Amino acid sequence: MQLSRNGIEHRHLFKFGAIRSEPEALALAQARRDHLMQEHPQIPRWRTIERAICNGKLGGVTYVAGPDKPSSCWCAETPMVDGTLIRETFSIARFSRAAKQLAIAERERQLNLMVAGFAVKAELDAASNRLGNGQNDAAMYGIVRHKTYWLVKLERSRQRFSKTFSFAKLGGVQDALAQAQAWRDDVVRQHPPVMRQQRANKLRSNNKTGIVGVTCVLGPDGRPRQWSAHTYIGPGKLLQKTFSVYRHGEDAQTLAIAERQKQLEQMEGRARLHPVEEQVRSSSTRRASQQSTRTDGRSSDGALGRSGGERRSRRQA
Structure with a gap:
């Protein structure tokens, strides 16, 4: 039995050998599934987003009591991804019994705005070197920006690699980033993850x-x-x-x-440490190979040049 609930995987085995028969094992698996579904109801996406951005204050529809019933109202409020809070009230004196339904409809409108704003923020994060799950993309994998330096931090088989690259010492933010990426690529290339x-x-x-x-x-x-x-x-x-x-x-x-x-x-490949791990290692290995080829080419040209010069010297002699 395998069931995903609100980001948590639930797995349970019901072996035919340990249980009397296959139908009994199936019945136990179905009962366990139904229990998990009842114990862990699916959380709506808007509720997950609201909890992520509410800073401790959830929204909803509430009844605000006044000194008397006509001065009371129904209120709809929802936190937004930018930290603001949309709040609308519907007076009972003005809308009578429809105030509550209007507040519920307004809450639905606010929720749509909240979800849309969260989607826009996710796109902006993706454009700022972020993957859909919030992790860094290939360019910024293992690299974190601090106030005055870049920090590269990786872990391989319980061995940690870290190094800082100062903006002031290395010619600015971009030059320091280039050196941080080069050092990161070298670590990734030399210390690949273990085979699965x-x-x-x-x-x-x-x-x-x-x-x-x-x-x-x-x-x-x-x-x-x-x-x-x-x-x-x-x-x-x-x-x-x-x-x-x-x-x-x-x-x-x-x-x-x-x-x-x-x-x-049937198990192939290496352990996956990060979604872009293989991409970084492949590009790093390719660049190292190209640099090695260029270096060997210059060395060969130099050797040919010296040999030609030596032949010319012997002919002149």
């Missing part, structure tokens, strides 16, 4: 079998009932296969280990 297979084979502290990706299901008597091999290949793709001890005997564990290796063969 290598990371998937890392033994976790909660592993009980001593074999990564292979688990054992015990029966009521405490003896192994079945061995299972499982590998998470990517979003929505989980490979899993079980081997019954009753059917395969002592070979069940060996078969599960072999199956785990087959599953790992």
Whole structure:
């Protein structure tokens, strides 16, 4: 069972071997799904945006009581992405029973303005070296601007790399940025992320079998009932296969280990640290190769020039 709710992934396995039958496993999975949907209702997009920009003050439709009923009113207010708050009131003395419905309609209008303003801000952020999820694009990956310097900060296999590039010492903001990007590219090229297979084979502290990706299901008597091999290949793709001890005997564990290796063969590429990681590394490697080619070409030209000069000197002699 896999369900995404308000940005949180919920995954639960209901194994046929551990449960009496496939229909019972399906019924349990459906019950768990229904419980999660009831426990975590989907939050509307406008509510998510409002919470992100409200600075602690949510909007809505409220009844504002006056000294007497005619002086009371219904109020609709909504925070905007620029920090302002749109607020409209509808007097009961003027609109009577329609005041509440008018406030609700005004709230809907304000929400549309809020969502539209948030979309415009997202476009501006994207134009300012930002991706849709708020992360930096390839040009500014790993680089943060401070008041007087650029800071490059990366982490590779628990090893941290950081360096500052001062505006004053390096000829201004743009020159310092160029040097920061060059240093960042060099770190990215020399320290690529680990292969996904290598990371998937890392033994976790909660592993009980001593074999990564292979688990054992015990029966009521405490003896192994079945061995299972499982590998998470990517979003929505989980490979899993079980081997019954009753059917395969002592070979069940060996078969599960072999199956785990087959599953790992379907896992390709390196671990993804950032959406633009591969783009930065590819462009950095390409530039380094071009620079190396130009350097070798100049060296060869120089050597040819010296050889020609030596031949001319010998002819003149």
